[in-house]
Amino acid sequence: MIKNYLFSALFFLLTLDLAFSQVQPEIIPMPASYKLLEGEFLWDHQVGLVMNDFSAQGNYLQQEDLRLLAIPLSEMESPSKKISISQTNSISQGYKIRIQSEEIVIEAAxxxxxxxxxxxxxxxxHAAKVKSGKIALPNWEIQDKPRYEWRGVMLDESRYFFGMEKVKQLLDHMAYYKLNTFHWHLTDAPGWRIDIKGFPKLATVGGIGNQSDPNAPATYYTQEEIKEIVRYASERMITVIPEIDMPGHATAANRAYPEHSGGGSERYPDFTFHPAKETTYGYLSKVLREVDVLFPSNMIHLGGDEVSFGNQMWPKDPKVLDLVKREGLEGMKGVEDYFFERMADTLFQMNNKVLAWDEMAGASLPKDKTIIFWWRHDKKEQLGLSLQNGYSTVICPRIPFYFDFLQQEDHKYGRKWAGAFAPLAAVYDFEVDDFGVKPEEKPLILGIQANLWTETVHNEQRFDFLMYPRIAALAEVVWSEKAVKSYVGFKNRLSVHLEKYKAEKIYYFDPFEPDHHPEPVYEP
Structure with missing residues (x-):
């Protein structure tokens, strides 16, 4: 009897959750508030577009409408059925949509x-049914705004290079999920992927090789390609932030200009820039000036992580020992912070903010010009230190936001951390509040991003398999308030998105049918 009662109660709760999800709008991420109205809007080529304001956004709607729905949406003066986009002062951020049988109105500030x-x-x-050749949109009232300011994805192209078209495809999906920050990891030990006019060998020599083949032909982005990607992202309301890693992860750069090498270790040769040569600072400052011109975000990520992997030559270097004595530094960590603070000063002179991994949470950097990225999920004290020191902070812990980690237990070719991995549900259920952030520190949390490191991502199939659909779960974490989230509802809405991936020939992971696309083998 008790078993039957428990089963009935569980079935009732599940049915209730399913019923709740079925009256949600088919949108990822879930809007802040919504109301289903009676009736529907039938959309075909006779519907006109009225752009009272925001012509760029209207043009984007026209282009994507044709690409995704195959319906030409023409601008008309007095159409019988219309879509209009207008400016309003009734909201300070986000947007409002009202769909009625004869009109769709989008309003925004x-x-x-x-x-x-x-x-x-x-x-x-895209999710609506088609009736007699017309898209039948249910009538909705929706008002929406983002939960977090920073909604990001990081892509590492040092280890494997994917090229402009793949990056543009990622930017398209970021826009589709209202993600707004593309953190581009362009330099690291395996390869340097950005053309620098003042130091051409950084690309032509430093760009040789990848994670599995140190002799692979040089691959890198020209400055014209960089400008095109920045432009393309801007159209989609995405800010592009480059990462030029230092003082560690410098092996590729040091292949090109070895005179600036600070040495390394047996496992990580020539891993660091030299921290005690004035010429190093002049050289890197010139590099950063070119980077600053190419990226109008006024933010450059300087890395600052894992320097101890390859600074074993520093304690043996007379110049470094002299620097320690002259500046009163505390060991090699003091040298590391000294280097970083000097390069940060270069960025400040160019009106840039400096961004850094959480190893720099204890450095002496100005609070109003610094953003720290907490990535070491096993070192919660670094998150606490960043907030205690008053730094704006982006949350991107390995578990669950390193998308190169495995998605389920029987996958073989990604990474784990002490047996932990990053399934879709773990991404979706993440809450910053679970980490004991004090109420007065919450304004310092800018937002969340996922990072795709590419040690095991040697081709586009693995890229797709690891990114999709976790990017959709990320979107709901960073945009939607906890009160409107439902993992059951999310999975119901996700089905349409998997069909979209299929149409775009994306090799996605299917959480409903895990064997649909077998895990791509990593072959180094």
């Missing part, structure tokens, strides 16, 4: 809000 309103409309249309 600014271009960013209008863009996200367009994205939500596209998602609703």
């Amino acid at each position: 600014n271009e960013e809000g209008a863009f996200y309103g367009v994205i939500s409309l596209l998602q609703l249309a």
Whole structure:
């Protein structure tokens, strides 16, 4: 009797959750508030676009409508059925959508809000049923705004290079999920992937090799390609932030210009820039000036992580020992911080903020010009130190936001941490509040990002398999308030997105049918 009662209660709760999810709008990430109205809007080529404001967002709607829905949406003066995009002062951020049988109205305070309103409309249309050749959109009232300011994805292209078209495809999906920050890891030990006019060998020599083949032909982005990706991202309301890693992870750069090497270790040769040569600082400052011109974000990530992997020559170097004595530094960590603070000063002179991994949470950097990225999930004290020191902080712990980690127990070719991995549910259920952040520190949390390191991502199939659909779960974590989230509802809405991936020939992981796309083998 008790078993029957428990089963009935469980079935009732599951049915209730399913029923709740079925009256949600078919949007990822889930909007802040929504109301289903009676009736529907039938969308075909006779619907006109009225752009009272935000012409760029209207043009984007036209382009994506044609690409995704195959319906030409023309601008008209007085159409009988219309979609309009207008500016309003009734909200300060986000957007409002009202769908009625004869009209769809998108309102926003600014271009960013209008863009996200367009994205939500596209998602609703993509999920809608087709009646007599017309897309039948349920009538909704939706008001929405983001939970976090920073909604990011990091891509490592030092270890494997993917090229402009793959990056643009990622930017398209970031836009589709209202993600707004693309952190581009362009330099590391295996390869240097950005053309620097003042030091051409950084790309032509430092760009040789990848994670599995040190002799692979040089691959890198020209400055014209960089400008095109920055432009393409900007159209999609995405800020591009480059990472030029230092003082560690410098092996590729040191192949090109060995006179600036600070040495390394047996496992990590020539891993560091030399911290005690004035010429090193002049050289890297010139590099950063070119990077600053290419990226208008006024933010450059300087790494600052894992220097101890390859600074074994520093304690033996007379110049470094003299620096320690002259500046009163505390050991090699003091040298590391000294180097980083000097290069940060270079960025400040160019009106840039400096971004760094959590190893720099204890450095002496100005609070208003510094952003720390907490990545070491096993070192919660570094998150606490960053917040205690007043630094704006981006949350990106390995578990669950390193997307090169395995998605389920029987996968073989990604990474684990002490047996832990990063399944879709762990991404979706993540909450910053679970880490004991004090109420007064919460304003310092800028947001969350996922990082795709590419040690095991040697081709586009593995890229897709690891990124999709976890990117959709990330979107709901960083945009939607906890009160409107439901993992059951998310998975129901996800089905349409898997069909979209299929149409775009993306080799995604299917959480409903895990063997649909077998895990791609990593062959170093």
